Amino acid sequence: MTTSTALLLADLVGVAVFAASGASAAVAKRLDLFGVVFVGFVAALGGGIFRDLVIDEVPPLAFADWRYATAAAVTAAAVFWLHPQLARLRTTVLVLDAAGLALFTVTGTLKALDAGVPAVGACLIGMLSGIGGGLGRDLLTGEIPVVLRREIYAVAALAGAVLVAVLHGLGQGGALPLTAAALLVFGLRLVALRRRWTVPVAPMRPPRTRDPGPGPRW
Template sequence: MSTSTALLLADLTGVAVFAASGASAAVAKRLDLFGVVFVGFVAALGGGIFRDLAIGEVPPLAFADWRYAATAALTAVAVFWLHPQLARLRTTVLVLDAAGLGLFTVTGTVKALEAQVPAVGACVIGMLTAIGGGLGRDLLTGEIPVVLRREIYAVAALAGAVAVVVLDLLDRAGAVPLTVATLLVFGLRLIALRRRWSAPVAMLRPPSTGPT
């Protein structure tokens, strides 16, 4: 299998899992069929659209290649009709989101490197590709975006992007190492959820009332 074919399959898999994540979140919010498909579409393709615009690939693949939009829409429709069989929607959303986070981190970083983006920029693009869809999903469903909470989310994506860049510098960016990088992001996100890891937040002190 060629690298381009492997990247396409990984990209479409990421689209499917993020569409399922977005659709599951929309179902949990009791949106109608159009709302479920729309949220699934944004969750699946929002990060990829940003990536393509950032590297100068116009029009973005989400619009230029029908397979992306079709994958997102069909997955969202399937979730809409099958949701009674999907137990514990919140857990489903979190697992699918972690899988999409890993896949989009790797594909976004690899495509940035192929576009001759320097290492630091490629890491940023890879991270934003991964978190863009979830950001759009949370805003549309009225949730505080995961990336803005204390949870380890963007940090996991950034760690995966750095791993991809390091593998590229070592000339080890084959299918197996990139799969390992994907699993790194996926595992780190799930472990952080399981162990309730979080980033530090500022400690707010009550305002001083001054001398009485």
């Protein structure tokens, strides 16, 4: 198996995992078959479409290569019919979701750097490549996006994107350094899930009430 074939298969696995995640959320919201497939498509390919549009690669790969759209649609339709059985595989889906996040973050950052985007911008594009589909999924299903809440998700993607940019700047763009960056995202996401790490949120304090004192009350 060639390297390009292995990367294509890994990419399609990531697409399928994110499509399953989006379709599961849509099924929980009682959407019809078209709605489930559409949400699955957005969850799987939304980040990549954003990346390609930003770096001016048109048409986006999701539209230029039929295999991506097909993988997303078939997976989402399968979840629509098989969701009772798939509900038992939640742990497996979370692991694969972490792998997809790692893959899309690394490839998105690298594509942005190769397109001439400065390092800071490339890191943001890489992060959004990884989390963009989840943002679209949650917005379509009427939820506050998971990446904007307490979970270590976008932070893991950003850490991996920064490592890719640093390695690229040092001339270390080979398979081994990029694999290390992907493992950083993957490991950080899984450890955060295991240990229940969260991002701090602002504490909610009860509003102060003024003491009217001993004077007359009207």
